[in-house]
Amino acid sequence: DIVMTQSPDSLAVSLGERATINCKSSQSVLYSSKNKNYLAWYQQKPGQPPKLLIYWASTRESGVPDRFSGSGSGTDFTLTISSLQAEDVAVYYCQQYYSTPPYTFGQGTKLEIK
């Protein structure tokens, strides 16, 4: 299985400041022939299902605000929120869909307001 490890486990950022969450995979999730990283980011608010934010490591899902961006390739990835808003308080998960079975998720990063 590909193990996904996120850092940090929790993060407190002031409103309007930048938030950065990291995700590392135990093996590359880059499909070289397609030049695509099979990596997604989800946001989960309390009592709600996860919501897809980013796929192919850097493509925003329709309707996702442009303050959310994804970057990275191979085994190291980053989710950045450029200017934190109150509604961004949530747990964020990365997920690989390169190698299945099984699809695997990171352990989650809890983002709070400082």
Next chain:
Amino acid sequence: QVQLQESGPGLVKPSETLSLTCTVSGGSISTYYWSWIRQPPGKGLEWIGYIYYSGTTNYNPSLKSRVTMSVDTSKTQFSLKLNSVTAADTAVYYCARHSDGYTPFNYWGQGTLVTVSS
């Protein structure tokens, strides 16, 4: 707009079988992949397996011996059975849609809490 809704018993006894159904509305069940994902209270996400509309399945090896999935295209439903449950199977169970076996989950149900307890 595609909507997914999980249904089934909220309480299952240890050693018995957990059975859930996901009903899809607002879209076709055909040509898509349909997954089950669970989340123990306060913990992270675990993919259980998927079923293609044709009936092809792919299960998480860690659960494979206990999982069966099926699909009923006429009812736009797909189902999960997990047998020999223990307290460790207590979780919120989500159904989700993806476009193929190598794409993320872009539609999710609201989830249903299943508690395993006598």
